[in-house]
Amino acid sequence: MMASPRRELAARPMRDAFAATATELLVEDPCVAIVLAEISGQLFRDARRHDPLRVVNVGIAEQAMVGVAAGFAMEGFHPIAHSLSPFMAERPFEQLKLDFGYQGLGGTFVGAGGSYDYASEGGTHHAPGDVAAMLAIPRMQVMVPGHGHEVTALIRATYADGAPTYVRTSLATNDEPHEVEPGRLEVLRRGAGATVIAFGPMLSRTLAATQGLDVTVAYATSVEPFDDAGLVAIAGERPHVVAIEPWYEGTAASVVTRALGHVAATYDFVGVPRRFVHEYGSWAEIDADLGLDTAGIRARLTPG
Amino acid sequence: MDTTTDQLTRVRRLMAKATGDEKHEESSTSTLDALWVLYDRVLHVDPSDPDADARDRFVLSKGHGPVALYAILAAKGFFPESWLDGFMEHGGKLGSHPDRTLVPGVEASTGSLGHGLPIAVGVAHALCAKGQAHARVVVLCGDAELNEGSNWEAIALAPHLGLANLNLLVIDNHSSSYEPASWTARLGAFGWTVREVDGHDLDALEEAFVAAHDAPLAVVADVPAGEW
Secondary structure, eight states: OOOOHHHHHHHOOHHHHHHHHHHHHHHHOTTEEEEEOSTTGGGGHHHHHHOGGGEEEOOSOHHHHHHHHHHHHHTTOEEEEEEEHIIIIITTHHIIIIIIIITTOOEEEEEESTTTTTGGGOGGGOOTTHHHHHHTSTTOEEEOOSSHHHHHHHHHHHTTSSSEEEEEOOSOOOSSOOOOOTTOEEEEEOOSSOEEEEEGGGHHHHHHHTTTOOOEEEEESEEESOOHHHHHHHHOSSOEEEEEEEEETTTTHHHHHHHTTTSOOEEEEEEEOSSOOOOOSOHHHHHHHTTOSHHHHHHHHSOO | OOOHHHHHHHHHHHHHHHHSSGGGGGGGHHHHHHHHHIIIIIOOOOTTSTTOTTOOEEEETTOSSTHHHHHHHHHHTSSOGGGGGGTTSTTOSOOSSOOTTTSTTOOSOOOSTTSHHHHHHHHHHHHHHTTOTTSOEEEEEETTGGGSHHHHHHHHHHHHHTOTTEEEEEEEOSOSSOOOSOHHHHHHHTTOEEEEEETTOHHHHHHHHHSOOSSOEEEEEEOOTTOO
């Protein structure tokens, strides 16, 4: 029996959505090139068959992956590079900073694995600092989709815009996809109390955690550009803003406080504590350990 | 037509114009002759159309000691010689490491070692993907710069991609703290065609670049230790 399109959409993992989208773009747009460093290579067999010259696997060599992608960009291509988040955002950080940021080039960098999706691999495969690192690079855009459908929308919206863009994918997804675009905050619930911003895959659990609370809930899939005006519009004059973050807590502070710099706001940042995780299991188990499941978020929102 | 000697004398004068100090001219003597051969005899570039799609590409990977490159670009007409007066000065366009967004003819913004060679591999491969495999991509690395691991990712990759349009120019002024093996052994083991020449022999440098090769080509220009 065929699953309904909606169910297929809901079940589509972000990494598969990324590979399908990148392959579609490769076919549609002769200026797209895909540069890999072994990771997810099996997902790009169709793309390689379509045009082996525009799909390059550089081997386990992430610095070369980004450098080669920059070479493509210098020749007018829109490169899409990909690895697990620690090997996409952190290991080749200087190549992202200089080869793309400083040189004024555009490209798409898709990290898979969230903060600790592959928790059983150990801390070498964790990257709760990826977005903080990317925000340190001027011109770098940061997208944090919460659903496979949103992966597609955000990559399509940014891949050819001339800027470098980090797209953070994760195993964790929200229950439903939303219509998203770079730089837009979506207001899902209005209340008189705190303004709660859920980033990417934190939305479904934030909605569950705020059931019955008189708060505003907004959804952000774009950290940079951030919807400064959108936050100002919903925050009021003396807002209390709570950011629910899937990465190190406080990472979003730079953009949220920038948006509200003119008002007397108070803040709370709920995210991954700044310590190394030495626990194995699933990402959901680690989230629960760290207070990032629904119960943990509710406890932070209703102290005492 | 000036003789090569006359032209190189002029370039040296331009280098001194940039540094304002004859002594500092030495900072680029290791690369001067090789760069001159490239821009005078090897590369197909047009100063009046520095971004022409059909051009050859040159990347100064090490970024260090760019005065010889600046002087040659000025001598060839990529930008006015007067720019050299503002070398490293506030308001000038010519920094101690080159910036592609400021200088016509500068392909890559370099200076942090180990970036230009992986970029050049990408450029060379992208040219193949565009059907322009005939365009030559030359990337200059210092011998000590080749301590950086990122270069060896690119050195391993280039023969795998079959990039015969890629030329690596190693300026070996023996500045690395160690020299593990000959360049022919090191680069040849990865599948490169390697030609070791006197870095101040203009004809030998030219011949090394223009002689036929099927694999990525490394031209190792040996210069005396202490030349910068």
